[in-house]
Amino acid sequence: MRGPWPAVAFFAAAALAPLVVRDAFLLDGLVLILLWGTTGAAWNLAGGYAGQVSLGHAAFFGLGAYAAAILGTRWGISPWIGLLVGAALATAFGFILGFLSNRLRGPYFGLATIALSQVLLIVASRWRAFTSGSEGIPVSFRPGFWTLGIVDKRVWVYVILVLAAVLYVVQLYLERSRRGYQLAAVREDEDAALSLGVPARRLKVAAIAVSAALTAVCGTLWTQYVGFVDPLYVFSVDLSVRFCLFAILGGIGTPLGPFVGAALITILETSLRARFGGIGAGLVGIYLIIYGTALIVTMRVAPQGLLPWVGALLRRRPDPRPTG
Amino acid sequence: MSLLSVAGVTKRFGGVTANRDISFEVAPGELVGIIGPNGSGKSTLFEIISGFYRADTGLVRLDGSPLTGLSPDRVCRLGVARTFQKLRPFAGLTVVDNVMVGALTRTHDVRHARARARELLDRVGLGEKADAHARTLSTGQRKRLELARALATEPRVLLLDEVTGGVDQRSIPGLVQLVRDLHRGGLTLLVIEHNMRVITAVAQRIVALYLGEKIADGAPDVVTRDPRVVDAYLGQAYTQ
Amino acid sequence: MHAIPQLLASTLLLGGIYALIAVGLTLIFGVMRVVNFAHGEFLMLGMYLAFWSFTLLGLDPYVTLVLGLPVIFGGGWLSYRLVMQPVIHASHNVQIFTTVGLSIALQAIALVLWSADAQFVRTSYYAVVVRFGGVAMNLAQIAAFVVAVLFTTGLFAFMRWSYAGKIMRATAQDRHAASLMGIDTGRVFALTWAVGITCVGAAGVLLAPIYPVYPSIGLQFVLIAYVAVVLGGLGDMVGAVIASLVVAFVEVVGSYQIGTAWKEVLYLLLFIAILVIRPAGLFGQRGAEVIGT
Numbered sequence: 001m002r003g004p005w006p007a008v009a010f011f012a013a014a015a016l017a018p019l020v021v022r023d024a025f026l027l028d029g030l031v032l033i034l035l036w037g038t039t040g041a042a043w044n045l046a047g048g049y050a051g052q053v054s055l056g057h058a059a060f061f062g063l064g065a066y067a068a069a070i071l072g073t074r075w076g077i078s079p080w081i082g083l084l085v086g087a088a089l090a091t092a093f094g095f096i097l098g099f100l101s102n103r104l105r106g107p108y109f110g111l112a113t114i115a116l117s118q119v120l121l122i123v124a125s126r127w128r129a130f131t132s133g134s135e136g137i138p139v140s141f142r143p144g145f146w147t148l149g150i151v152d153k154r155v156w157v158y159v160i161l162v163l164a165a166v167l168y169v170v171q172l173y174l175e176r177s178r179r180g181y182q183l184a185a186v187r188e189d190e191d192a193a194l195s196l197g198v199p200a201r202r203l204k205v206a207a208i209a210v211s212a213a214l215t216a217v218c219g220t221l222w223t224q225y226v227g228f229v230d231p232l233y234v235f236s237v238d239l240s241v242r243f244c245l246f247a248i249l250g251g252i253g254t255p256l257g258p259f260v261g262a263a264l265i266t267i268l269e270t271s272l273r274a275r276f277g278g279i280g281a282g283l284v285g286i287y288l289i290i291y292g293t294a295l296i297v298t299m300r301v302a303p304q305g306l307l308p309w310v311g312a313l314l315r316r317r318p319d320p321r322p323t324g
Numbered sequence: 325m326s327l328l329s330v331a332g333v334t335k336r337f338g339g340v341t342a343n344r345d346i347s348f349e350v351a352p353g354e355l356v357g358i359i360g361p362n363g364s365g366k367s368t369l370f371e372i373i374s375g376f377y378r379a380d381t382g383l384v385r386l387d388g389s390p391l392t393g394l395s396p397d398r399v400c401r402l403g404v405a406r407t408f409q410k411l412r413p414f415a416g417l418t419v420v421d422n423v424m425v426g427a428l429t430r431t432h433d434v435r436h437a438r439a440r441a442r443e444l445l446d447r448v449g450l451g452e453k454a455d456a457h458a459r460t461l462s463t464g465q466r467k468r469l470e471l472a473r474a475l476a477t478e479p480r481v482l483l484l485d486e487v488t489g490g491v492d493q494r495s496i497p498g499l500v501q502l503v504r505d506l507h508r509g510g511l512t513l514l515v516i517e518h519n520m521r522v523i524t525a526v527a528q529r530i531v532a533l534y535l536g537e538k539i540a541d542g543a544p545d546v547v548t549r550d551p552r553v554v555d556a557y558l559g560q561a562y563t564q
Numbered sequence: 565m566h567a568i569p570q571l572l573a574s575t576l577l578l579g580g581i582y583a584l585i586a587v588g589l590t591l592i593f594g595v596m597r598v599v600n601f602a603h604g605e606f607l608m609l610g611m612y613l614a615f616w617s618f619t620l621l622g623l624d625p626y627v628t629l630v631l632g633l634p635v636i637f638g639g640g641w642l643s644y645r646l647v648m649q650p651v652i653h654a655s656h657n658v659q660i661f662t663t664v665g666l667s668i669a670l671q672a673i674a675l676v677l678w679s680a681d682a683q684f685v686r687t688s689y690y691a692v693v694v695r696f697g698g699v700a701m702n703l704a705q706i707a708a709f710v711v712a713v714l715f716t717t718g719l720f721a722f723m724r725w726s727y728a729g730k731i732m733r734a735t736a737q738d739r740h741a742a743s744l745m746g747i748d749t750g751r752v753f754a755l756t757w758a759v760g761i762t763c764v765g766a767a768g769v770l771l772a773p774i775y776p777v778y779p780s781i782g783l784q785f786v787l788i789a790y791v792a793v794v795l796g797g798l799g800d801m802v803g804a805v806i807a808s809l810v811v812a813f814v815e816v817v818g819s820y821q822i823g824t825a826w827k828e829v830l831y832l833l834l835f836i837a838i839l840v841i842r843p844a845g846l847f848g849q850r851g852a853e854v855i856g857t
Contacts, residue, residue, distance in 0.1 A: 106656035107599030115832045185425040188414035197400035197429030285676035292669025299662045
C-alpha cells in the first residue's frame with residue numbers, strides 16, 4: 001500500500017462526507033473514526049515509529065480531558081486554553097516516561113506506563129475536592145467555537161479532520177526525514193544506532209513527549225465532544241490498549257494504519273450497538289473478546305498490521321519495515 | 325602527536341579484571357592490530373573506546389580531547405566509528421537505508437545522504453545490493469555493509485572488530501584489500517583480528533593482550549616472535 | 565504500640581498470598597523471558613472456579629483446590645499451546661501484545677458469561693476471627709496463608725530437587741545451551757507456563773473466600789505481583805517471596821496510616837520508584853532490565 005493515494009482517498013472522503021451526509025448517527029461515526037484514528041496515530045509516534053510500546057497512553061488522554069474540563073467548569077476558561085494546558089502537562093509526564101524508556105526495555109517499560117496511568121486514575125477518582133472524584137465531571141456546554149460548544153457534527157468533523165491531517169503529516173515526516181531514519185535505526189537496534197552517532201536517548205524522549213502532547217489534545221477534543229469526563233474510563237488500561245489496537249490492527253509504523261484500524265473498530269462497535277441496541281455489559285464484553293482475539297491473531301499472522309500485510313500479499317514480497 | 329591515545333585503562337566486572345592498565349597510542353594514518361586469545365579483553369577495550377562501557381580508571385583521548393565518559397553517539401560524532409563482532413545490521417531496512425543512518429550523522433539532507441550512501445556501497449562492493457533488504461545479505465556482505473555504514477559517519481579513527489571472522493576463505497582477500505585501500509586512503513585503523521595472516525599483512529604495529537594486560541606492542545615480526553605472545557597465544561608451531 | 569503485632573500479622577497473611585502469585589509470575593519470566601500481562605486474569609478464573617464449585621456443587625474452596633489443580637494446570641497448558649507457543653520466539657512487542665490480548669479476551673469472556681456483578685464465596689467459617697496475643701486474624705486468611713506457604717514450599721522443592729525443575733532452571737540460565745544439550749525447550753516452556761498459571765490459579769481459589777469475585781479483579785493483584793516481582797529481581801523466586809512481604813507491609817502500613825483509598829497509589833509509586841532507582845530490584849542482576857534479557 002505504497003504511495004499517497006489511499007491516504008488521499010481517505011481524507012478526501014472524510015472531508016466530503018459532511019457535505020453529503022445528513023444522518024447524525026453516521027456523522028457521529030465519522031467523528032469517532034477520525035478522533036480515534038488521530039489518537040492511535042499519536043500513540044504510533046511513540047509506539048510504532050520510536051518503538052516504545054506504551055500501555056498507559058490513557059494517562060495523557062485523561063490529562064487533556066481533565067485539564068479542559070476542570071479549567072472550564074471551575075474557572076470558565078476556554079477549552080482551547082485547557083487543550084494547551086493539558087498538552088503541557090502531558091508533555092511533562094511524557095518526559096518522565098521518556099526518562100523511564102531509557103532505563104527500561106520492552107515489557108518493563110510497558111509495566112511502568114500502566115503504573116503511571118493507574119496512579120493518575122486513582123488520583124482523579126479519589127481527589128473529590130479537585131476532580132469531583134469518581135463521579136466525573138460533566139463538561140459545561142456553552143455554544144460557540146471559542147468554547148468548543150459545537151452542536152453541528154459536521155463542524156466537529158472538520159475540527160478533528162484538521163488534527164487528523166496534522167498527525168498524518170507528522171507521521172509521514174517521520175518516515176521520510178532524517179529524524180525518521182534515525183528513529184528507525186533506534187527501534188531496529190539501539191546500540192548499533194548509537195555507534196553511528198544517532199542520539200538515541202534524546203530521540204526517544206522527544207518522540208514520547210510529542211506523542212503525549214498530541215494524545216492530550218485528543219483527550220480534550222473528545223471530552224468536549226462527548227460532554228463528560230469519567231476518570232475510570234479516561235485513564236483506564238482498556239482505553240490505553242485501544243490506542244495501541246488502532247495502530248496494531250491497521251499497520252504499526254505506517255501513517256494511515258491507525259486510521260484504518262480506528263475505522264474498522266468504530267464500524268464494528270457502532271454496527272454491534274445498532275444491532276443489539278444499547279450498551280449493556282454483555283455487549284462491551286463481546287467487543288472486548290473480539291479485540292483480545294484480534295490482538296492475539298494479528299500478532300500471530302500479521303504482526304505489522306493489516307496495511308503492510310495486505311501490501312505484502314499484493315506485492316508477494318516480505319514486509320518492508322518491521323518494528324518488532 | 326597521536327590521534328588516539330589510551331592511557332591506563334582499567335575495567336573490572338565483579339571479580340574479573342577485563343582490562344588492566346592498558347596504554348598505547350595510535351598515530352594518525354596508522355593501522356594498529358590488536359591480538360590475543362579469547363578473554364584477553366580486546367572487545368572490552370573497544371567498548372570502552374567507543375563509549376559503551378565506562379572505564380574504572382584511565383583516559384581515552386582523540387586528538388587530545390577526552391572521550392572517556394562520553395556517550396557512544398557523541399564519540400561517533402567526534403570521529404570514532406566502529407563495527408561489531410556480532411554483526412548488527414538494521415535488518416528491517418534496506419542496505420542503502422542502513423548506510424544512510426550513518427551518513428545522516430554528517431549531513432542533514434536526506435538526498436545528499438542517500439547519494440553518499442550509494443557511493444560508499446559501490447566502494448565496498450555492495451553497489452548492486454543497495455536496494456535489497458539488509459536481512460537478505462550473506463555474512464561477507466553484511467561485513468561490508470557494517471563497514472560502509474561506519475565509514476558513512478566520516479570517522480577519523482575506525483575500530484574494526486574481527487572483520488574476517490566467520491567469512492569464507494574466498495572472501496577474505498577481498499575484505500583485506502578493502503581494509504588496505506581504506507588505510508592507504510589515509511584512514512586510521514584499530515583492528516581486532518584472530519587471523520594472524522591477515523593482521524601481519526596489513527598492520528604496521530601490533531598490540532598483544534593477554535588476560536586483560538598488554539604484553540607486547542611493536543612491529544608485527546617482532547611481536548609474533550615475542551616469547552610471551554608465543555606462549556600465551558600463538559604456540560611454538562607458528563614461529564617456525 | 566499494640567498496632568505493630570497486628571500489622572505484622574496482617575503483613576504475613578497478605579504477603580503469603582502475594583508470594584504465591586508473584587512466584588508464578590517470576591518463574592514464567594525467569595525461564596521464558598515473557599512478561600505475562602494476563603496473569604491477573606488467571607487469578608480471576610481461579611476465583612470463579614472456587615465460586616462456581618461452591619455455588620453449584622457445594623464444594624469448599626479447599627476441596628476445589630485439590631480437585632481443581634489438574635483442571636487449572638490443564639488450562640495453563642492449553643493456553644500455552646493455543647496462544648503462547650506460536651509467538652514464543654517472536655519479538656518482545658509481539659509477545660507483549662499477545663498476552664495483553666489474552667488478558668482482554670479472558671476478562672471479556674468472564675464479563676459476558678458471568679456479568680460484572682461482584683460475587684462472594686460465603687463459606688460457613690468466613691467470618692470466624694481468631695484472636696491470639698492481641699492480634700485478630702480472619703480464619704479464612706490464615707488458612708489461605710498456610711496453604712499458600714505449603715504450595716510455595718512445594719514449588720521450591722520441585723524446582724530444586726526434581727529433574728523437571730533442574731531442566732527448567734537450566735533453560736532459565738541459558739536456553740540456547742539447554743537446547744544444545746538435548747532439552748526440548750518447547751516442552752519446558754509449556755511446563756513452566758502451566759506451573760506458573762497453576763500457582764496463580766491456586767492463589768485465586770484461596771482468595772475467593774476473602775475478596776469479592778468480579779471479572780476485572782485481576783488488575784489490582786497483578787500490579788501488586790509485578791511490584792513484588794520487579795522488587796525481588798525478575799526471575800528470582802526467593803526474591804519474589806521476600807519482596808511480596810515487603811509490598812504487603814507497605815500496603816498494610818499504608819492502609820493503616822492513610823486509609824485504603826490511597827494505598828494503591830503508594831505501591832504504584834513504589835513501583836515507579838524502583839524502576840527509576842534500581843530496576844534490577846533488590847536481588848536481580850543489574851543491567852538485565854536494560855538489555856532486556
